[in-house]
Amino acid sequence: MRRYAFVGTGSRAQMYLAALLGPYAELGRPVAFCDTNEVRMAYYDRLAGSPLSHYDPDSYDDLLKQCDVVVVASPDHTHADYVSRALRHGVDVIVEKPMTTDQAGVRQIREALDSGAAELTVTFNYRYSPRNSLVKQLIPEIGEVTSVTFEWCLDTVHGADYFRRWHRDKAMSGGLLVHKATHHFDLVNWWLADRPEVVFARGGLRFYGAENARRRGLVPRPSRGFLPGDPFSIDVTADERLRELYHDGEHLDGYVRDRDVFSEGITIEDNLNVVIGYQRGASMSYSLHAHCPWEGYRVAINGTAGRIELEVVERAHAAPGGAGATIGAATASANLGIDLSAAEERSSGAEGVRVRGTRLTLQRHWEPARLIPVPAGAGGHGGGDAALLRDAFLGARDDPLHRAAGFADGAASVLTGIAGNESLRTGRAVLLEELDLPG
Numbered sequence: 317m318r319r320y321a322f323v324g325t326g327s328r329a330q331m332y333l334a335a336l337l338g339p340y341a342e343l344g345r346p347v348a349f350c351d352t353n354e355v356r357m358a359y360y361d362r363l364a365g366s367p368l369s370h371y372d373p374d375s376y377d378d379l380l381k382q383c384d385v386v387v388v389a390s391p392d393h394t395h396a397d398y399v400s401r402a403l404r405h406g407v408d409v410i411v412e413k414p415m416t417t418d419q420a421g422v423r424q425i426r427e428a429l430d431s432g433a434a435e436l437t438v439t440f441n442y443r444y445s446p447r448n449s450l451v452k453q454l455i456p457e458i459g460e461v462t463s464v465t466f467e468w469c470l471d472t473v474h475g476a477d478y479f480r481r482w483h484r485d486k487a488m489s490g491g492l493l494v495h496k497a498t499h500h501f502d503l504v505n506w507w508l509a510d511r512p513e514v515v516f517a518r519g520g521l522r523f524y525g526a527e528n529a530r531r532r533g534l535v536p537r538p539s540r541g542f543l544p545g546d547p548f549s550i551d552v553t554a555d556e557r558l559r560e561l562y563h564d565g566e567h568l569d570g571y572v573r574d575r576d577v578f579s580e581g582i583t584i585e586d587n588l589n590v591v592i593g594y595q596r597g598a599s600m601s602y603s604l605h606a607h608c609p610w611e612g613y614r615v616a617i618n619g620t621a622g623r624i625e626l627e628v629v630e631r632a633h634a635a636p637g638g639a640g641a642t643i644g645a646a647t648a649s650a651n652l653g654i655d656l657s658a659a660e661e662r663s664s665g666a667e668g669v670r671v672r673g674t675r676l677t678l679q680r681h682w683e684p685a686r687l688i689p690v691p692a693g694a695g696g697h698g699g700g701d702a703a704l705l706r707d708a709f710l711g712a713r714d715d716p717l718h719r720a721a722g723f724a725d726g727a728a729s730v731l732t733g734i735a736g737n738e739s740l741r742t743g744r745a746v747l748l749e750e751l752d753l754p755g
């Protein structure tokens with residue numbers, strides 16, 4: 317039975333721990349936690365049902381002596397160090413996306429993998445979502461892919477949440493082009509079986525942040541905390557999980573979960589437009605907006621034999637009020653595999669103009685469009701999380717879609733975002749080869 321340790325005992329790690337305590341209990345057992353915050357590790361002890369060994373970042377090498385696999389779910393900028401040290405130590409790694417945030421991190425992980433002592437899995441759960449898997453299966457129907465348009469809309473509930481905590485600091489998250497778009501860039505790399513070659517990006521912080529608030533004449537606001545009646549503030553005490561994980565541990569490390577989205581200090585973008593050229597000739601126009609009134613995405617893939625269109629409405633409208641509870645429920649839904657679809661359907665007005673749901677269309681040249689039914693899986697990400705966990709814990713076996721991802725996939729997607737950031741900084745198109753793209 318393999319021994320598992322967890323680095324980062326925040327929101328995301330719970331999905332992995334629950335899997336190990338439930339369906340994969342025969343396979344391995346949790347033995348240790350590593351975090352900067354004792355309150356969060358104690359919360360995880362309660363989830364585990366008994367106290368496990370606790371380590372702070374300085375004693376990570378001791379943790380590595382105690383385990384066979386480490387699950388890394390700490391803030392993005394810390395991944396490379398934890399991943400590479402584990403690999404060198406012969407400990408297998410399951411790392412959350414993004415694999416890392418900068419070129420140095422990519423190199424560090426590659427060098428550690430070259431030692432051949434252990435294996436790395438990067439958990440790209442979006443690949444496993446049934447609708448995204450179906451797109452992969454449909455690609456041969458449209459011939460050779462020539463271009464893609466891809467728009468991702470984050471709403472004023474989920475999107476705003478990136479501006480409250482560590483993600484708002486580009487040095488910690490790489491900005492949304494790395495932190496969030498790594499999912500989307502990976503999907504396209506995988507769908508097209510191709511790699512990006514050149515990236516040109518424009519964008520900036522246009523909505524959140526103190527300067528935008530001043531420019532739009534918003535009255536001064538407290539830099540954190542809950543403002544009754546204000547849809548942009550959250551009450552971290554309104555949701556039990558948020559309170560226990562973050563509010564109750566704040567005094568230990570100053571991790572503030574409810575910073576005002578219109579306060580000073582945000583260094584990431586909220587509006588991004590990117591053009592990407594791929595090695596085999598296809599191109600993509602991609603955009604990400606973080607303050608939309610609804611949440612979801614639209615993808616169109618053009619090929620020499622037709623076109624695939626995927627339209628997904630994850631939340632039809634962001635309702636004001638109770639944002640703390642909404643965020644709590646949303647993170648529980650995303651990270652714990654709880655299906656909130658029925659409740660969200662009701663709250664978002666299923667009878668309205670925009671309705672929660674998925675529409676996948678295939679249209680081959682000279683033929684009418686066909687609506688492709690998307691199977692509804694149970695649990696998080698339409699059943700995708702369960703399949704991802706199966707691959708992560710059991711190893712990928714006989715998957716014709718090759719959804720399990722490793723270093724090369726993790727690197728290709730983050731390097732696209734890193735090139736995008738470089739393009740934002742310099743104003744020019746950035747070749748991936750300038751960034752030392754491996755493999």
Ligand SMILES: NC(=O)c1ccc[n+]([C@@H]2O[C@H](COP(=O)([O-])OP(=O)(O)OC[C@H]3O[C@@H](n4cnc5c(N)ncnc54)[C@H](O)[C@@H]3O)[C@@H](O)[C@H]2O)c1
Nearest residue numbers: 324325326327328351352353356389390391392412413414
């Ligand atoms: N695949 C997905 O859909 C998905 C969803 C959510 C989060 N994630 C990823 O999971 C990771 C964690 O995100 P989260 O939402 O759980 O964040 P979080 O802030 O809830 O948790 C992060 C935890 O890491 C701890 N931490 C901070 N610095 C640390 C350090 N130096 N060493 C060890 N621990 C440290 C914090 O105390 C906290 O407990 C991120 O990389 C994120 O991108 C992925």
